[in-house]
Amino acid sequence: MPSTVELATLGHRIRHHRLRIGLTLDELGAQVGVAGSHLSLIENGKREPKLSLLQQIAKATGTDVTDLLSAEPPNRRAALEIELDRAQASTIFQRLGIPPVKVTKGISDETLESVLGLHRELQRREREAIATPEEARRANTELRLQMRTKNNYLPEIEKLAEKQLKAAGHGSGALTHRTVSIMAEQLGFELIYVNDLPHSARSVTDLENGRIYLPPASIPGGHGLRSMALQAMAHRLLGHQPPTDYADFLRQRLEINYYAACCLMPETAAVAFLQQAKKDRNLAVEDFRDAFGVTHEAAGMRMTNLVTQHLGIALHFLRVDGSGAISRVYENDGLPLPADVTGAVEGQVVCRHFSARSAFAEQNRTTEHYQYTDTPAGTFWCATQTGATSDGEFSITVGVPFDDAKWFRGRETPQRATSTCPDESCCHRPDPDLTARWAGKAWPSARVHMQMFSPLPRGAFPGVDDSEVYAFLDKHAAE
Incomplete structure (x- = not known):
């Protein structure tokens, strides 16, 4: 079946040649054996004509079928009307709930150009605001x-x-x-x-x-x-x-x-390094980092690509900022993480008893902080390294379920914590005694994060x- 645009173009070409020789719809209809109303539907792109009818129209208007079927609009006015029809049929326009403009002879080309300019800008903005x-x-x-x-x-x-x-x-x-x-x-x-x-x-x-x-x-x-x-x-x-x-x-x-x-951190060399470390029961992000001259975060994240696939160990990776909010995450070991209604984890605040947050209290931040954490999903061992940038402090954590801690350096740590999150009494609800003492007597000045008011980056390459x-x-x- 011809597309809507093809039928509209055909209709405009028929109208152009009809008007060129000064015929009305009824007059041309009489010559080709159809009602003027039938021709009107064809000229408006609402009905597809049979080839035999097209041949009669071509003969009556002094042209040929090939010319009528050309994909080119017959003139600038027709091109504007076809583009407007297409724009007003788009989902972008229709979901606005605005009645379409009905094109009549009285609407000037300049008015059509102006209306189309608004449609083009609407489509451009829709392409830029891609999410x-x-x-x-x-x-x-x-x-x-x-x-x-x-x-x-x-x-x-x-x-x-x-x-x-x-x-x-x-x-x-x-x-x-x-x-x-x-x-x-x-x-x-x-x-x-x-x-x-x-x-x-x-x-x-x-x-x-x-x-x-x-x-x-x-x-x-x-x-x-x-x-x-x-x-x-x-x-x-x-x-x-x-x-x-x-x-x-x-x-x-x-x-x-x-x-x-x-x-x-090429796969062949990296896997050989990690396999030897596992054999020695001495897996450590810091050793992997130093062996390939990368950052602690890059080494930890690279382990998520290779450790499950090649060593058979499920694990999790967290980058958490100083407030406890997750900025980067991966897990396939069942670590219970907070999530919003969309399932998103980024931006959620992890339990304050997790190693990813408790490590900020350590005095010596040059080495990894090791900890076992009991959770509703089981016990997990974690190694956390903290750092700081111009945006504030952060922590990098790589951890595994209890049974796989035996392959990692730091498994002997006596440091242990208990998290019952998402139960709010774990770390999100104030102590009842303190609540009784201070409820209604405190008025903190909240620190407003400006990103709350920042729109999502626009453009084909968002933010550029x-x-x-x-x-x-x-x-x-x-x-």
Whole structure:
């Protein structure tokens, strides 16, 4: 069946040729043997004419069937009317509940242009606002659950990373910046470090001139520069296209992070290291971190990719900020975590008795904090490392069920806690005696988190300022 747009275009072309020779609907209808009302339905795109009727109309109007069936609107006015019909038939417009504009001869082309301008802007904004906060949280939760069914392991990306490393001549040890540069060159890119990178972007890739722009190499914690370069390359290697929605954006971000981790901690070498540590009953995130020259967080997260798949150990990973809110999470060991009605865990506050929070009270933060925690889902052993950034303090936790603690360093810890969360009496409800003493006598000034008022980032690449990026590329392309 012809599409609505095709029928509308056909109808406009028939009307154009009818009016060109000065015939009314009834006059043309009389010549081709149908009622004028029937022709009206055809001209308005409401009815598909038979080929025999089209042949008669073509003959009566002095044209041919091929011309009538052309996909091109016969004139600018027809093009405007067809575009407006299509815009008003879209879901974006219909869910507004606004009556459509009925096009008549009295509506000028300028008025149609103005109305279409509003429709185009509505569609542009709809494309940019690709998710509400709730939709984004649901998409993130769905992705996390999908990865849990795969043990957080993506074999295709593992193989791709090993192939690229081998081609660049990397054998063992920490991945050097020089090797990362070679990997970029083999893809046709040059790594360039600049001081004026757009503030909304971690890196910018110039596809036309084969350049990947990164922050200055002098930035503290140079591990991040290798990762950012690898992530930029991953978009090309994985064939990513501009994200179609927020779920696609999150999937792409997960994949580029995964690829970077595979390069910094290659599967073959990393699994051999972890298997030997398990054999020695001396598994430790800090040893894994130091062996590959990465951050504690990167090492902990990489263990979630490999430990279940290759060592048969279920585990959990948490990044928690100083207030106890979860900013990054993975678990396949049944650790009871707080969740909202959408199933999202990010942003929820973990029990204050968890190692992820109790570690903040430790005096010595240079080593890992070990703890057993009894929960309604069983006992878990955890190793937590704390740190701080300009945004405040945070903790990184990797933990396992009690029976698997035997493979890890720190299993002898006497530190033990009990959590009954989600029971509110565990740590969310004040002590009854203190409540009786202070209820109605306290008035704290709440610290309002400004992110409460921040809209979800917009744009094809959420949060990136396109005008800033394009101006940056234009400036550096001339250098």
